[in-house]
Amino acid sequence: MRTWVLGDNVDTDVITPGRYMKFGIEEIAKHCLEPVLPGFSKEVNPGDVVVGGRNFGAGSSREQAPAALKHLGIAALVAESFAGLFYRNALNLGLPALVCPQAKQIRDGDALRVDFERSVLVNEATKQTYAFEPIPPHLLEMVRDGGLLAHLEKRLKCRTTS
Amino acid sequence: MMTLAQKLVARAAGRGSVTPGEIVTCKVDLAMMHDSGGPRRVKPMLERLGAKVWDPSKVVVITDHYVPTYDDESRKIIRIARDWVREAGIDNFYDEQGICHVVLPERGHLRPGMFAVGGDSHSPTGGAFAAYMFGIGATEMLGVLVTGEIWLKVPHTIAMEFSGKLSSGVSAKDIMLFLIGRFGLDGGQYQAVEYRGAAIRALPMQERMTLCNMTAELGGQTGLIASDSTTEAFLSSKIEAWESDSGAPVMAHHQFDGSSLSPQVAAPHSPANSKAVDEFKHVKPSVAYIGACTGAKLADLRMASSVLNGRKAKMRLLVAPASARDVKAAEQDGTLKILQDAGAEFLGLGCGICAGYGGNVLGENVVAISTTARNFKGRMGAASSQVYLASPYTVAATAVAGHVCDPRELLQ
Numbered sequence: 001m002r003t004w005v006l007g008d009n010v011d012t013d014v015i016t017p018g019r020y021m022k023f024g025i026e027e028i029a030k031h032c033l034e035p036v037l038p039g040f041s042k043e044v045n046p047g048d049v050v051v052g053g054r055n056f057g058a059g060s061s062r063e064q065a066p067a068a069l070k071h072l073g074i075a076a077l078v079a080e081s082f083a084g085l086f087y088r089n090a091l092n093l094g095l096p097a098l099v100c101p102q103a104k105q106i107r108d109g110d111a112l113r114v115d116f117e118r119s120v121l122v123n124e125a126t127k128q129t130y131a132f133e134p135i136p137p138h139l140l141e142m143v144r145d146g147g148l149l150a151h152l153e154k155r156l157k158c159r160t161t162s
Numbered sequence: 163m164m165t166l167a168q169k170l171v172a173r174a175a176g177r178g179s180v181t182p183g184e185i186v187t188c189k190v191d192l193a194m195m196h197d198s199g200g201p202r203r204v205k206p207m208l209e210r211l212g213a214k215v216w217d218p219s220k221v222v223v224i225t226d227h228y229v230p231t232y233d234d235e236s237r238k239i240i241r242i243a244r245d246w247v248r249e250a251g252i253d254n255f256y257d258e259q260g261i262c263h264v265v266l267p268e269r270g271h272l273r274p275g276m277f278a279v280g281g282d283s284h285s286p287t288g289g290a291f292a293a294y295m296f297g298i299g300a301t302e303m304l305g306v307l308v309t310g311e312i313w314l315k316v317p318h319t320i321a322m323e324f325s326g327k328l329s330s331g332v333s334a335k336d337i338m339l340f341l342i343g344r345f346g347l348d349g350g351q352y353q354a355v356e357y358r359g360a361a362i363r364a365l366p367m368q369e370r371m372t373l374c375n376m377t378a379e380l381g382g383q384t385g386l387i388a389s390d391s392t393t394e395a396f397l398s399s400k401i402e403a404w405e406s407d408s409g410a411p412v413m414a415h416h417q418f419d420g421s422s423l424s425p426q427v428a429a430p431h432s433p434a435n436s437k438a439v440d441e442f443k444h445v446k447p448s449v450a451y452i453g454a455c456t457g458a459k460l461a462d463l464r465m466a467s468s469v470l471n472g473r474k475a476k477m478r479l480l481v482a483p484a485s486a487r488d489v490k491a492a493e494q495d496g497t498l499k500i501l502q503d504a505g506a507e508f509l510g511l512g513c514g515i516c517a518g519y520g521g522n523v524l525g526e527n528v529v530a531i532s533t534t535a536r537n538f539k540g541r542m543g544a545a546s547s548q549v550y551l552a553s554p555y556t557v558a559a560t561a562v563a564g565h566v567c568d569p570r571e572l573l574q
Contacts, residue, residue, distance in 0.1 A: 009432065009434075014539055019543075021517075035540040054348055055381065058348070059538060060517065061282050061283040061297040061299050063203070083347075083348070084383055085283055085297050089301070092305075136185075138313060149301055152213075152308060152309075156213065156308075
């Protein structure tokens, strides 16, 4: 599961360009990161990890940005910090956004495994580990449920059956 | 002692006081959506849940991203919005009346003290009215529509104080580009940014809206200005005073002299690439764009016209006004005529080419100067296009000069 390393301030306009916003997520995902990594959507494999620097996901509220990354099978997003709105969107879709102070030490193409139990990223080749901040406790159940929609579905079902 | 942000959050959370960093659940007084992130996204999710909107009277829907429609997809998106508001019983629907952030307060939906969410990143615009307003994505909007509530990490406050008086030809856009250049796209740290000081208090409402709007580019969750007589005059009714307690602790307090601020320009591809206008005189755009929620309101059109009066643009000058009411007012006071005489081409009401959603986008290698809020790579068109951001004064001056130009040279 390789990493795709990007820089600081990766914005939602480059993650999912506006001109494709009128389409469904399948079409949008084909153009994911097109302005900075042409061909990304073809080369990426399920389980890959996208790594950013500071303020990953800056800009527009378009939820299609994390949704496209999730659609392509990205297992987790790792960054030194995330733009607040993007962070909420990613977790609301059940896509782990992991704050990792050492994110900039991760190199493009590294094989990386996410160990959620221990809150560490493991470099499969060197066995080096990078700690990430656990997902905030008040959002953990929602992320485990697969995101806000599934979480609400569960809650509403509980309400009608109880 | 609490800051304005903390007071607004405490009220919405039903608490006497709140502490920065704690997680609270807030009751939402108003939820705003547009055609792109709104009905077409939330309708299928509501249907999956078999849920209804918690309080249709608290929801406002405004079409702006895909109007005017230009193809089958955009027509479908707008049709879904029109049908859904009827089904959901939402009376607050503004169809092709302008950009959501401008139409919402213009139609009286925002008042000091409110707690509001918007399905768009520029929703902090509402903070100009001393309302806590911030942007959320479509699934989070679904959560609000179903429950009427949202969680929030109580923000710290970052105070940005501008003393003195802005020079003629310098505007809220220049203040904000300066701040983003100084503090970066994450300078706001997803906290509440409060704008204070004599230079801020002197700003008219639409200028305050520009400032709070671009708190998104500064990386704050919301941007706030205390309510005062200017707020009251805009709303034409008595308001409660909402302001920070004097001496309430803030995370940071930055002080600047508004009198010495010069017009700012942000180079491609980030609003954080901003510097004083003088550094860009060699840049020769072929398109000057006056549009968007931060650049084509009545106040913005008037700024542009004050420079363009009796002059001709030497490049393509595109104007996409921000609201129907502002167009009417600009027609009546002669602003539109000045723009027309200068050679402006008018686009339809709405977001225009700002987010690159519509039919008109910038082509390969086009260099543009624009009054919009962000210039990320490929946002307004081709990835090779180069967009410089500036105030309506500076964009108009550039259109006339043929190169990036300090508007103060033309306003003398």
